[in-house]
Amino acid sequence: MDQLLDGNQEWVREQPPELFEELGRGQRPEYLWIGCADSRIPATMITGQTPGSIFVHRNIANVVVHSDSNLLSVVWFALNALQVRHVLVCGHYGCGGILAAMSGKRYGFIDNWLNHLRDVYHAHQTELDAIKSEEARERRFAELNVIAQVHNLARIPFFQESWAARSAPSIHGVIYDVNDGQLRKLDVLIRGPEDIDPAFRVTS
Numbered sequence: 001m002d003q004l005l006d007g008n009q010e011w012v013r014e015q016p017p018e019l020f021e022e023l024g025r026g027q028r029p030e031y032l033w034i035g036c037a038d039s040r041i042p043a044t045m046i047t048g049q050t051p052g053s054i055f056v057h058r059n060i061a062n063v064v065v066h067s068d069s070n071l072l073s074v075v076w077f078a079l080n081a082l083q084v085r086h087v088l089v090c091g092h093y094g095c096g097g098i099l100a101a102m103s104g105k106r107y108g109f110i111d112n113w114l115n116h117l118r119d120v121y122h123a124h125q126t127e128l129d130a131i132k133s134e135e136a137r138e139r140r141f142a143e144l145n146v147i148a149q150v151h152n153l154a155r156i157p158f159f160q161e162s163w164a165a166r167s168a169p170s171i172h173g174v175i176y177d178v179n180d181g182q183l184r185k186l187d188v189l190i191r192g193p194e195d196i197d198p199a200f201r202v203t204s
């Protein structure tokens with residue numbers, strides 16, 4: 001524990017004093033990040049940003065569940081109070097949640113959460129089962145999970161109020177490789193209600 005407090009003192013000494021003057025006045029992040037709780041993926045650090053630039057929500061395997069009031073509150077605040085311009089769902093290769101969900105093993109309580117991932121596997125079973133290499137299958141599953149969660153996010157009804165009011169935010173999917181530190185964009189982008197399935201469009 002002392003290691004963390006000592007580390008904090010060292011970090012404070014390394015920062016320009018203006019940083020704390022600025023952050024003391026408040027936050028105005030342009031980005032909301034929804035990522036995995038994995039300890040290897042600190043959003044601000046791996047993107048070369050400073051504190052104050054990214055609003056963050058993390059859970060096991062970056063899942064967007066429509067009844068998760070924690071996630072919904074973070075997203076609502078990011079859209080309505082912070083007015084972020086971009087939302088990123090970040091998955092990663094070598095994700096313990098993804099590996100557990102495809103292992104066929106029972107883990108206990110966490111299996112309820114892993115079922116959200118198994119839903120994604122199930123929806124892409126033909127494609128995923130056809131990949132013989134387990135590593136390649138796990139990597140593709142992690143990518144498909146990000147894409148599925150981007151769509152889940154876009155289906156939260158209050159996104160549509162934000163798009164109508166200020167044409168933002170856009171929702172992106174990215175994947176991080178813990179083996180080489182590279183963050184890559186996935187082929188998924190949602191900019192407004194035209195990019196979501198009509199079944200999820202709502203008006204007042």
Ligand code: CO
Nearest residue numbers: 036038095096
């Ligand atoms: Co993970």
